[in-house]
Amino acid sequence: MKIVRDATLHQRILGDIEARIVSGEWPPGHRIPFEVDLAADYNCSRMTANKVLTQLAKSGLIERRKKSGSFVAQPRAQSAVLAIAEIEAEVQSLRLSYSHIVHARSKRRANAADKQRLELSEAASVLDITCIHQAGAAPFCLEERLISLATVPEAEAETFDTVSPGTWLLKRVPWSAAENRISAVSAGASVAILLDIEKGTACLVIERRTWSPAGPVTSVRLTYPGDRHALVAKFAPGGEG
Amino acid sequence: MKIVRDATLHQRILGDIEARIVSGEWPPGHRIPFEVDLAADYNCSRMTANKVLTQLAKSGLIERRKKSGSFVAQPRAQSAVLAIAEIEAEVQSLRLSYSHIVHARSKRRANAADKQRLELSEAASVLDITCIHQAGAAPFCLEERLISLATVPEAEAETFDTVSPGTWLLKRVPWSAAENRISAVSAGASVAILLDIEKGTACLVIERRTWSPAGPVTSVRLTYPGDRHALVAKFAPGGEG
DNA sequence: CCGACCATTATGTATATACATTATCACCAA
DNA sequence: TTGGTGATAATGTATATACATAATGGTCGG
Incomplete structure (x- = not known):
């Protein structure tokens, strides 16, 4: 179990989502909660949820589509x-x-x-x-x-x-x-x-x-x-x- | 010369700073304008400037120090x-x-x-x-x-x-x-x-x-x-x- | 002269809000 | 059935604001 001290809200949300993707709980193709839902879950503003999802998208872990939502990406090339x-x-x-x-x-x-x-x-x-x-x-x-x-x-x-x-x-x-x-x-x-x-x-x-x-x-x-x-x-x- | 169509403000600021770093106009150690100054230069809010600098810091191109400002980083290992x-x-x-x-x-x-x-x-x-x-x-x-x-x-x-x-x-x-x-x-x-x-x-x-x-x-x-x-x-x- | 303290300053994080953009879906007419 | 059309829902970008945090630098007292 990973212990996070003094994590910011941003880091906490990010870590939670990453963990669920990496563990396989959310497999590729799975739809991630909408920004508004995430915001509600963590009792934060949509901007905060947005920044987390934007970062996940930049790192390639998720894909975002307007109107449809955000989805766990298919791991393509092993890039290191x-x-x-x-x-x-x-x-x-x-x-x-x-x-x-x-x-x-x-x-x-x-x-x-x-x-x-x-x-x-x-x-x-x-x-x-x-x-x-x-x-x-x-x-x-x-x-x-x-x-x-x-x-x-x-x-x-x-x-x-x-x-x-x-x-x-x-x-x-x-x-x-x-x-x-x-x-x-x-x-x-x-x-x-x-x-x-x-x-x-x-x-x-x-x-x-x-x-x-x-x-x-x-x-x-x-x-x-x-x-x-x-x-x-x-x-x-x-x-x- | 690079042609950018329909660039967002974020991308424009980012590109401008990157260009100055890569060209050597701002060498390693050079201090980048403060967030408030950047915001004034581009006539935008500090948040926008902040997001740009935060991203540059994450990608390793600059270092940020509280109270002192942001500086062009020393390229360490060639990471690819x-x-x-x-x-x-x-x-x-x-x-x-x-x-x-x-x-x-x-x-x-x-x-x-x-x-x-x-x-x-x-x-x-x-x-x-x-x-x-x-x-x-x-x-x-x-x-x-x-x-x-x-x-x-x-x-x-x-x-x-x-x-x-x-x-x-x-x-x-x-x-x-x-x-x-x-x-x-x-x-x-x-x-x-x-x-x-x-x-x-x-x-x-x-x-x-x-x-x-x-x-x-x-x-x-x-x-x-x-x-x-x-x-x-x-x-x-x-x-x- | 030196160290303790404090104000200042720049970044760090988060909120609430606004409006733009764009797929998707449902509805309605040919 | 087909095709267009507009409402809707989700993300994308940007603003103004607030307060937290941390390092710097100066001031003041010993």
Whole structure:
């Protein structure tokens, strides 16, 4: 049994409804009491009931239809929140010391492959950086990054010796949109050497592309040896978990 | 330039603030106008401004402190929404015909490994199912699943020949909490045979555990040949994307 | 100089009210 | 039976108001 101390009315109503949905007492398709009825049940105003139901609808737990009422939604795709931490924080949470090594860094005019990775239309300069993130003395993750100098010209002056490109960009271009693609690949010869693993080892690969309103920012490929790392994504009907 | 038709006042204020945060015009730490000022700017009531800021705070874009005001938050972990579709839908979105084959199905008293996977404390019966999801004529994904019969006794009567275990459970136990663990592994000999791939091929593995209020429901391990599949997780500052 | 106290200020929650929007349903006429 | 038409019922959005809560900052006394 969950104990709620000092819950506001809003939280109490929200919790009660969530509990009934999650427990199966109100299965998908079941009609939830109308706002006016809820208001009467809890002896509150309709606005309060409305805000609760609006929030439930935003979190996807219920669907609302004018004139018909509110209904428990069909759970569709299992959608979960994936927290991708900064690599430095990740390493430190393993109680290992973090460092990074810039293995290669070059500027060039974008070739066809670069344009596709960054979704660039016109010709532009890009910065190509390869760097290795270390946990203790061992390689932890390989980072292969492309930065669009049209969007982030300040990057050209940066060596990334003291700050890793990811951290630097996060400070420079906060709150941009991103798309992550997660897959598994076998380590090729060059990757195997850089990560100090055997060729063919299964690796978890995250390819992230980031945009700001000014245009494409960066495209990064993070390669983790599969036996050393896993991503965790959680889902809780209420929202946070 | 984004064109907004018929936007409500709420959406307009929200969009304006988001735009200024995302563009960097208001960097992390910057103080957002007080509710009363916002209300004056947009010629609306404080309640409307309050709802907008409350929503921005819930989505993590701003932080609110009593007496001090509201501030643009520091972007911490890149958190993204991972949409894990049902396998059938996933296959069909590739324009391939879907089918599944139940390869093994057995009931037993939970052994030590089972108890750990399901986080069971007492001894209980479990159902162990291995099934292969096919896209066209080729294996697409291997599913190794454990179902707690204490929580879902109806599963014992089900053969899962016509409905896959995942789909069946989604209908039976809606809106439960889940934790997904994503990693990369090399295919072992048995997995390689079942998926018709070479031994050692890199595979993407999703291990999902699901709970209902009544207790642990199921633990499933989905193995995808790495070159045939990827997960996509998106992040947009506003919320949906 | 320093700490206790208190007024101020901004957010947090809730109410009562108003009007807009939109499916649905029932009724009525062709 | 069919099709339109308008009343109705539910949600959607916004306002004005009230009081609670909590942190800040200044004042005053020791």
